Amino acid sequence: MLSFAKYLSPTSWPTNTSSRRKRSCSAVTIAVSMSNETTECEQGLVARANHDPEAFRQLYNLYLPRVYTYVGYRVGVQQEAEDLVSQIFLKVVEELARFQWRHAHSFAAWLFRIAHNVVANFHRDASRAGTSLTLDALPTIAANELLPEDTLLRKELFAQLHLIVNELPTRRREALCLRYFAGLRNQEIAAVLGIDERTVASILSRALADLRVRFGTAETNESPS
């Protein structure tokens, strides 16, 4: 399983933070490997962001890729993902003064709680139910520019996974997205979803197993055709 990670193209990461690329190419690894020093640096940024635009800019660039990935996977359509991401960060600007650190990674938990609520409100709107995905509407997927078909393949894969992920039960889907797309730790996911940390681990385990089964079923269904 891990052996595949080293074959993945570095461009599979949508971030422009070179440090992430250096650490690993694996989303799983990268997403949860926010070091302590990053957190400390982040605390300084959060503290100053309210009155220092430059600090806010850094914070924005630090979190935008993660928020966008999370929202992108949850809504599947680029235009809507961008609208929601805008809403999320505007709320962050409004509420930042009220934010208080509660633990080392509480800012991420706070931010993704906002994201979670915004996305939930979006899905609650009945008029958006049943929206079908077209390749053009999909968000751009990071891929190696040398291979045009790479982009197409990844988009198809994204569309397939997006549908499967969104078929998961709500709690599993949320935990999975927060873990693998938002890059949150179990502790942070627990804070976002308001559940126990151990429950998060359990839900994630089941979500992955469920996803494997559903993906395997989808692959099997595709093969004869």
Next chain:
Amino acid sequence: MEDQLNQKDGAKDKQKMQNIKGSKDVEVLLSATVPQVDEYFRKELEERLIGQLTARQVELVELVRQPAGPTKIPTAPERIRRADLPVPILRAPSLAAGAMRRNISRATSFAIGVAGIILLGVLFVLMSAMLGGRHSLSSNPPVQPQSGPYTAYSTDGSGSFHISAIAGYNLLENSKPGKFLFFYAMQSSEQGTPEVTALLQTPTPAPRNKNARDTVAPGKDRTTPSSTAPAAVFIMPTAVPTDTIKVIDIQPLGQIGEFQVGVIYTEWVAPPVGSAFVLLIAPPGGKEAMWRLTPLVDVSASSPGIVTSIFKISPPEMEHVSVACPCGPQAFRLAILGRSTRDAPPIILGVDPYGTPSLLTEAEYFRILSPQGTPFPTEDTEHPYLAPTYPPTSTADPSLPTVNPAQVPLPEPTAQYDQHFFVAMGDGGTGIPAIEPLGTPSGTETNTPRITKADVEQYVSTHAMHGTHVTISYGGNEPSIVGIELVQLAEVYRRYTPDMFQLPLPWPGPYPRETQVYMVTLHGTFRFSGGPPPGELGAYDTGVWVFDANTGYDILEGGVGSTPRKSDSTITPAISPPLSTVQPQVQVR
């Protein structure tokens, strides 16, 4: 060559994609299909957010200034001249340094005050107590003070000021990581920003016996009280560098007279349970400087729809210290200010809901916050350990008689004591029962004495001052009664704390100024602990004890005079003459 490399890369990527496509590992697949942020969208949103943030800040500043009309709030680089600041409100009601200022020439003072290093130690554990009832944190369990002797302040041989052990508080288990701001006013020949280093001290209980003494960790201070010390005494070890508190920013605010004023932004990562922090502040230039500490006093409340704090820095010679805790827009409180002993007007800072401070002029101050009707600091804005209730403050008791302030003209301030420290007794300064009135039934004339001088003498002879939130102990021999006078409460203040009459503020306490009180003057050694430093020994040679003549309540306890410089054993015990022969007199410096 380049084509070959491209083909090679392309072949590799093709292989990778086949691996991905063929993979059943959903984790790998998920990581390979991550949406990418459109660069145009990223930039556009970034600019929009920064614009929003900036506009919001401007809007907040405008809201703060709204009542002030078009007057401009001075910004950081703007120089504010002393002439711009109001004399009535800004005049430092100096007591302590009055003589010093007269004796030390400006040039000498300036020379002494040029640059230097000072240690400011701060304990960050008073959040709930300081914030109680005013905002959301009030739901936290109240902080309970521990019993036992504590010294809030200490100075070392070089004169560095050190707030060492406000550890009288059982530190907040529920304290959240947060921020603290420290205001500084610095007199230095060099322009620039001070360098600040955060250090940590964790107090350890004093060992009870020899074995316990051996368990003191290496590096801890073994010179402080040892096996015979009470268990409640804490040893403050050497401050060491820490990551628990970080100095995240130092923001110069501007210039007031010869003082460079600014704010130090700090934050702690973990709850500072049981710890004290020391900020090592090195003014630019690195030379020696003389600093004094004085509090910022919250004299404001909220304006409609927005909470704004305005701080007026109190007289620089009061030597009080307060802690700031901007734990959100509604929780900004007190702050530390260090400044020279030079005569200079206090500073008024406006702090917007985001905690961004800016200097205010007199006009802005009065427009934003009319001093008429503005309550002077109450106990929830002045922590008794840090800024004691002085003079009696806090919420007025509606059961007490109200008087028209115009009925009694304010007396002119007279006495100038180089030290004084008064504690208002009871919660809110309403006093505590002491002498039981006899004779006249209560409820008729509230301002008629119902206790006698003999009652007071009897009580004072058999009881000791005990303070509220501070500990008052008698050093050396028992104090002697110098005099007992029946006066108005205003007379007490006129004699001992005339500075309050210099403030254009309403009478602060629940007791009207014409309240008939028995003022007892004592001679001896009166040690105060747990409060701000009354002197290097925390002691006074004159005690003042005030009782409500009608109810017999103990309403005020304090000490005035100079700080004894000799040890207790060397202080000549005062001889108490027969009371009848004593003429009321007070040592006036």
